[in-house]
Amino acid sequence: MSTRPIIDVSELPHHGFDTLDPVWWGNNCLLAIETSMFAITIATYFYLRQNIHPWPPPLAQLTAPLNPLPNLGPGTATTAVLLFSCLPAVLVDLCARRNYRTGAQFGLIICLLCGVGAIVLRSFEFAAVRFRWDANAYGSVVWFMLGMHMAHLLTLTLEAFLLTLWIFKRQFDMKHRLDITALAIYWYWVVGIWLVLYSIIYFVPRVL
Amino acid sequence: MKVEFVSQNDKMFGLPLIHEEESESAIENDRREMERTWARPHGVRGFLIETDHKVIALRYIITAFVFFLLGGLEAALMRIQLARPESHFLNPDLYNQIFTVHGTTMMFLFAVPIMTAMGIYLVPLMIGARDVAFPRLNAYGYFVYLIGGLLLYASFLLNTGPDAGWFSYVPLAGPAYSPGKRVDIWAQMITFTEISGLIGAVVIIGTAFKMRAPGMSLHRMPLFVWAQIVTSFMIIFAMPAVMLASSFLASDRLVDTHFFNPAEGGDAILYQHLFWFFGHPEVYIIFIPALGFISPIIITFSRRKIFGYTAMVLSLVATAFIGFGLWVHHMFATPLPQMSQSFFTAASMMIAIPSGVQIFCWIATLWGGKITVRIPLLFVLGFFAIFVLGGLTGVMLAAVPLDLQIHDTFFVVAHLHYVLIGGSVFPLFGAFYYWFPKWTGRMLNERAGRLNFWLMFIGFNLVFFPMHQLGLKGMPRRVYTYMPDSGWGTLNLVASIGAFILALGVLVFILNVFWSRRAGEIAGDDPWAADTLEWSTSSPPPAYNFLYLPIVQGAYARWSQSSPAPLVKGLSTKKRETLVTSVVDAVPELRFEIPGPSYWPCLLALATAETFIIGIFTPWAFVVGAVLAFAVLFGWFWGNPDYENLKALETRARPEHEQRPPKLQPEKA
Numbered sequence: 001m002s003t004r005p006i007i008d009v010s011e012l013p014h015h016g017f018d019t020l021d022p023v024w025w026g027n028n029c030l031l032a033i034e035t036s037m038f039a040i041t042i043a044t045y046f047y048l049r050q051n052i053h054p055w056p057p058p059l060a061q062l063t064a065p066l067n068p069l070p071n072l073g074p075g076t077a078t079t080a081v082l083l084f085s086c087l088p089a090v091l092v093d094l095c096a097r098r099n100y101r102t103g104a105q106f107g108l109i110i111c112l113l114c115g116v117g118a119i120v121l122r123s124f125e126f127a128a129v130r131f132r133w134d135a136n137a138y139g140s141v142v143w144f145m146l147g148m149h150m151a152h153l154l155t156l157t158l159e160a161f162l163l164t165l166w167i168f169k170r171q172f173d174m175k176h177r178l179d180i181t182a183l184a185i186y187w188y189w190v191v192g193i194w195l196v197l198y199s200i201i202y203f204v205p206r207v208l
Numbered sequence: 209m210k211v212e213f214v215s216q217n218d219k220m221f222g223l224p225l226i227h228e229e230e231s232e233s234a235i236e237n238d239r240r241e242m243e244r245t246w247a248r249p250h251g252v253r254g255f256l257i258e259t260d261h262k263v264i265a266l267r268y269i270i271t272a273f274v275f276f277l278l279g280g281l282e283a284a285l286m287r288i289q290l291a292r293p294e295s296h297f298l299n300p301d302l303y304n305q306i307f308t309v310h311g312t313t314m315m316f317l318f319a320v321p322i323m324t325a326m327g328i329y330l331v332p333l334m335i336g337a338r339d340v341a342f343p344r345l346n347a348y349g350y351f352v353y354l355i356g357g358l359l360l361y362a363s364f365l366l367n368t369g370p371d372a373g374w375f376s377y378v379p380l381a382g383p384a385y386s387p388g389k390r391v392d393i394w395a396q397m398i399t400f401t402e403i404s405g406l407i408g409a410v411v412i413i414g415t416a417f418k419m420r421a422p423g424m425s426l427h428r429m430p431l432f433v434w435a436q437i438v439t440s441f442m443i444i445f446a447m448p449a450v451m452l453a454s455s456f457l458a459s460d461r462l463v464d465t466h467f468f469n470p471a472e473g474g475d476a477i478l479y480q481h482l483f484w485f486f487g488h489p490e491v492y493i494i495f496i497p498a499l500g501f502i503s504p505i506i507i508t509f510s511r512r513k514i515f516g517y518t519a520m521v522l523s524l525v526a527t528a529f530i531g532f533g534l535w536v537h538h539m540f541a542t543p544l545p546q547m548s549q550s551f552f553t554a555a556s557m558m559i560a561i562p563s564g565v566q567i568f569c570w571i572a573t574l575w576g577g578k579i580t581v582r583i584p585l586l587f588v589l590g591f592f593a594i595f596v597l598g599g600l601t602g603v604m605l606a607a608v609p610l611d612l613q614i615h616d617t618f619f620v621v622a623h624l625h626y627v628l629i630g631g632s633v634f635p636l637f638g639a640f641y642y643w644f645p646k647w648t649g650r651m652l653n654e655r656a657g658r659l660n661f662w663l664m665f666i667g668f669n670l671v672f673f674p675m676h677q678l679g680l681k682g683m684p685r686r687v688y689t690y691m692p693d694s695g696w697g698t699l700n701l702v703a704s705i706g707a708f709i710l711a712l713g714v715l716v717f718i719l720n721v722f723w724s725r726r727a728g729e730i731a732g733d734d735p736w737a738a739d740t741l742e743w744s745t746s747s748p749p750p751a752y753n754f755l756y757l758p759i760v761q762g763a764y765a766r767w768s769q770s771s772p773a774p775l776v777k778g779l780s781t782k783k784r785e786t787l788v789t790s791v792v793d794a795v796p797e798l799r800f801e802i803p804g805p806s807y808w809p810c811l812l813a814l815a816t817a818e819t820f821i822i823g824i825f826t827p828w829a830f831v832v833g834a835v836l837a838f839a840v841l842f843g844w845f846w847g848n849p850d851y852e853n854l855k856a857l858e859t860r861a862r863p864e865h866e867q868r869p870p871k872l873q874p875e876k877a
Contacts, residue, residue, distance in 0.1 A: 002230055002772060003227045003228060003229055003230065003772075004227070004228055004230050004772040004773075004774070004775065005220075005225060005226070005227055005228075005772070005774040005775075006225070006226050006227075006228050006756075006774060006775050006776065006777045007220050007221065007223045007224065007225050007226075007422065007759065007774065007775075007776055007777070007778075007796070008223060008224045008226060008777055008778040009223060009776055009777070009778040009779060009787060009796055009799060010777075010778030010779075010799075011223075011778075012223075012778075012787075012796060012797065012798055012799050013798055013799070014798060014799055014800070014801065015798065016788075016797060016798050019791065020788070020797050020798060021418075021788070021798070021800075022341040022342070022414045022415075022417075022418040022419070022788060022800060025341075025413065025414045025417055025418060026341065026342055026345070026410055026411075026413075026414045029409070029410040029413055029414070029444060030410060032444050032445075033406055033410075033444050033447075033448055034448075036444065036445050036448040036449075037448040037451070037452065040448055040449050040452050040482065040485070041452060044452070044456075044467070044478065044482070047475065047478050047481070048467070048473060048474065048475060048478065051470075051473045051474070051475055052473040057473070133459075133463065133464075133465050134463065134464040134465060134466070135466075135472075136466055136472040136473045137465075137466045137467060137469070137472055137473035137474040137475070138473060139465075139466075140456075140459075140465035140466050140467050140474070141467065143465075144456075144459075144465070154834070158838055158841075162841075162842065162845050162846075166845075166846075
């Protein structure tokens with residue numbers, strides 16, 4: 001019988017936060033994909049803008065109001081709700097890291113309410129654009145931007161819902177605490193992307 | 209942290225280093241437990257729930273190869289049609305469908321998936337991991353790809369095959385000039401293949417970054433793995449562009465948006481930008497993994513270390529970056545500002561530099577080596593000849609005046625086949641010969657291999673070299689026939705004869721595979737005396753890849769191993785555990801549990817299929833699809849993997865009448 005050098009890894013932990021865990025990398029790669037999606041959509045927006053002067057074009061039919069600029073109200077309300085939702089998202093993130101279940105439960109409920117609120121407000125934004133998707137290229141691209149972000153709001157809220165259900169009905173285990181930190185990253189990303197989209201959709205027609 | 213192999217202080221990577229007595233019975237015991245923990249499901253159920261990366265990858269490879277044969281069949285039909293002037297073998301409409309389906313198949317259903325599949329099979333083995341990081345996601349990617357391919361061919365057989373070219377330019381592909389559902393099929397097939405490609409990329413990045421064997425720091429990573437990582441990053445940034453292009457196109461056709469409709473402020477050139485912002489990196493997404501095959505083959509058959517490892521890695525990365533700055537050279541025939549034409553010409557010429565650096569590094573490696581010309585190396589040498597020619601015509605096409613002359617002629621067809629077949633298919637066949645022993649445990653026949661190579665090499669040059677001349681003489685691509693007085697008849701006939709020689713070469717390969725699988729020479733673990741870790745396990749590898757994970761002590765894992773080689777112990781044999789290490793230095797960090805077989809990936813793929821196939825006909829499919837997807841994801845999330853694994857374990861361990869699900873133990877926080 002010969003001897004062989006071995007290293008014993010049986011004392012290593014099963015889970016670790018952030019860059020330790022492969023799931024963090026997978027999650028961020030998916031967000032990188034979605035970021036390229038939005039970046040190319042924004043490029044499309046500016047490309048099409050070269051073709052329509054003024055941008056947006058004047059309203060064809062004489063309905064009130066005559067102003068073709070997108071109505072700031074619903075969009076700004078969504079932005080406010082999403083910005084506020086970062087507070088509970090940070091809370092949930094910290095509570096997951098520090099293994100504080102009640103705090104995470106409280107934060108997730110607030111997050112869920114914000115998510116639902118943002119989705120409801122978003123549905124008014126489509127009308128605030130004043131052009132339908134099939135009116136012209138301006139309507140098409142703005143609806144597409146709003147719709148794609150709406151899809152992320154839905155996914156985000158449903159993911160938060162699943163995690164809330166888990167930590168209320170089951171355990172506050174390490175695996176799902178990790179999932180919660182991943183959810184928080186997704187949350188910041190959805191809000192961050194929205195700030196860019198918001199400033200483009202609502203202010204490029206006004207300022208540029 | 210220092211990662212050198214130091215045995216003093218009885219610590220390595222901060223972990224206890226023990227000199228252990230080897231005991232046969234303990235090893236046998238571990239092996240038996242691992243076999244049970246990692247047991248593969250069988251039959252139809254097994255097909256639906258399997259997550260083993262090797263099984264999924266071989267499925268990918270076989271499926272993609274079948275698509276390669278179908279694409280080749282379409283090419284043969286086109287060559288029969290073009291063999292003589294004024295032929296009526298195919299009618300114009302069928303010819304349009306055939307060249308579109310041929311291009312689409314080769315690019316989306318063969319080239320990209322098979323390159324990703326090679327990575328999915330080999331990356332975990334080369335880096336010393338038990339499986340990929342996200343095996344269920346990986347299984348989902350395969351099902352989505354399979355459904356996308358079936359969609360294309362089902363519609364082709366129903367005479368609804370797409371017919372607007374593999375890049376489906378608007379306005380031809382728009383609602384005004386392509387009524388019916390043909391282009392919609394194309395657009396949704398893109399969605400399927402891109403989802404699967406993106407998932408493959410995420411899986412490979414997660415695996416290669418976090419699951420390398422202890423000691424395999426980034427500067428010791430095999431060049432194959434580098435190539436796969438670089439490709440995966442290119443996929444992440446390039447493929448969204450084509451998904452958007454095809455989504456905009458589909459929505460223009462289905463719900464009357466105006467992205468590409470100039471009458472309402474849309475733009476047809478925008479489509480070309482979006483398509484080629486993906487389409488040019490796509491060439492490198494196909495080509496860079498092939499570079500990854502070439503390096504290990506050259507290292508093995510010249511019996512020496514690679515010349516200029518760092519230069520090779522930097523060239524791969526540089527190729528990827530520059531690859532994103534070339535897309536406009538596909539659009540030189542559109543009205544572009546002269547400034548941008550000059551910029552993209554410069555970039556297109558610049559990319560020859562990193563490619564050249566790699567070719568010279570390989571030549572330098574071969575120069576100082578003891579060369580044995582086995583079949584894999586033969587294919588690599590064939591690659592040099594063909595790819596250099598394709599690269600040269602590439603530099604020619606980068607010049608705007610020349611490009612304008614020969615745009616959309618057979619010269620471009622010749623160039624792209626020299627680059628793609630020379631740059632990818634030849635290395636791929638070399639890779640088949642090189643890794644077939646690992647996949648099956650048997651060698652491919654050497655003499656049949658030589659016949660295969662020479663038929664393919666001669667056939668290939670006979671088909672495509674005359675096309676340069678045809679292009680220069682003005683023969684446009686995508687015409688279904690030509691007049692006798694055009695003078696194109698002879699060269700076309702030569703090309704058609706070449707096509708059949710090429711096909712004969714592929715036929716020899718297929719026969720070789722079938723024959724060798726049964727009667728080939730037994731390969732053993734390491735028939736080539738190679739340096740990478742996949743050769744340190746049995747052929748074919750067990751479901752868990754390595755009984756004990758290896759530790760890497762140098763850039764050439766097997767050549768730099770001390771004897772007896774150090775190993776990792778302490779991972780559970782009762783759960784599917786693998787080691788997670790740090791990204792740069794590969795220092796052990798976690799014992800990571802990998803999920804096992806499951807129905808959810810397949811069900812999610814079905815929900816995806818509903819969304820995009822019914823979505824060809826009505827936008828409500830997306831609403832239904834979202835609900836279905838959420839239902840599946842709920843089940844996926846709520847079904848505890850620990851719970852499922854334990855249940856599977858119990859089911860196998862006990863006689864049938866005693867089976868009952870175990871209780872779920874709450875995990876201690």
